[in-house]
Amino acid sequence: MSIWPSVLSGVTLAGGASAWAACHPASQLFGRTVTRIPSRSGVALTFDDGPNPAITPSLLDALDRHEVRATFFLIGRWARASPAIVGEIAARGHAIGNHTDTHPNMLWLSTRRIVDELVRCQQSIEGAGARRPMLTRPPYGFRGPQFNSAVEQSGLSRVVMWSVMGRDWSPHGKQKLLERLKRVRGGDIVVLHDGDDAALGADRRETVQALEYFLPRWRDAGLRCVSLEEAGSCADRT
Ligand SMILES: [Zn+2]
Numbered sequence: 001m002s003i004w005p006s007v008l009s010g011v012t013l014a015g016g017a018s019a020w021a022a023c024h025p026a027s028q029l030f031g032r033t034v035t036r037i038p039s040r041s042g043v044a045l046t047f048d049d050g051p052n053p054a055i056t057p058s059l060l061d062a063l064d065r066h067e068v069r070a071t072f073f074l075i076g077r078w079a080r081a082s083p084a085i086v087g088e089i090a091a092r093g094h095a096i097g098n099h100t101d102t103h104p105n106m107l108w109l110s111t112r113r114i115v116d117e118l119v120r121c122q123q124s125i126e127g128a129g130a131r132r133p134m135l136t137r138p139p140y141g142f143r144g145p146q147f148n149s150a151v152e153q154s155g156l157s158r159v160v161m162w163s164v165m166g167r168d169w170s171p172h173g174k175q176k177l178l179e180r181l182k183r184v185r186g187g188d189i190v191v192l193h194d195g196d197d198a199a200l201g202a203d204r205r206e207t208v209q210a211l212e213y214f215l216p217r218w219r220d221a222g223l224r225c226v227s228l229e230e231a232g233s234c235a236d237r238t
Helices: 006-023 056-065 076-081 083-091 111-127 147-155 169-182 205-220
Strands: 042-050 069-073 095-098 187-191
Touching: 006 205, 042 056, 056 205, 069 076, 069 083, 069 111, 076 111, 083 095, 095 111, 111 147, 169 187, 169 205, 187 205
Parallel strands: 042 069, 042 187, 069 095
Antiparallel strands: none
16 A cells, blocks of 8 residues: 555644654654754754855855865756866865755655655766765755655665754845854754755855854854764764
8 A cells, every 4th residue: 555645644634743744854753864963062064956166166165264074965967067066075075965866846756756866866976076975865855754765775874954944045044044043053954055956056155155254153162063974973863
């Protein structure tokens, strides 16, 4: 029997609870996810939807200037479009994760379609000369009960969500970005965007500017920005 009738009846009977399970970053109902790192002084910055030739190179320079490492969840088709940037991300010591090949909403996709999305992204990242990722983040954070099985079949081992969402993709979110980043504390996984799933060339200058403001302040406050690889056993906490 398909699992979907039970999920659909769950949506009918328990509406909000099922939506929470599928969408909330802290939900563990459809499989274990990582939402924080086990460190009081570490912060994991993550950048989604790149690589983006308009921003990623200057972002990499900014991260280098402040001597911090981060994690980039790349879209496969953008990795194929800018393989040199993928190589540069890896060469500068950042971690790379899989954010699917075309950034679909995977909530209602079959396991087979999800595996296809994840494997094509893996191949694109490897084809650009970087190591095969072990980490993945579902687009929009949406995942159904089939997602973790697809992750395993694709050779990935960790599903990474977040504890702080920058919402830097919208004009309103950009205005509130500094306010949101003020909430960052040790152990947080922060989502920011260097790219856009719809097109290459997105303008994310506000994101880089916000980091230029906060990186020295976080350092002075005793926080250390680490990649999810440096964070090591982050999955043991959540
Ligand atoms: Zn995304």
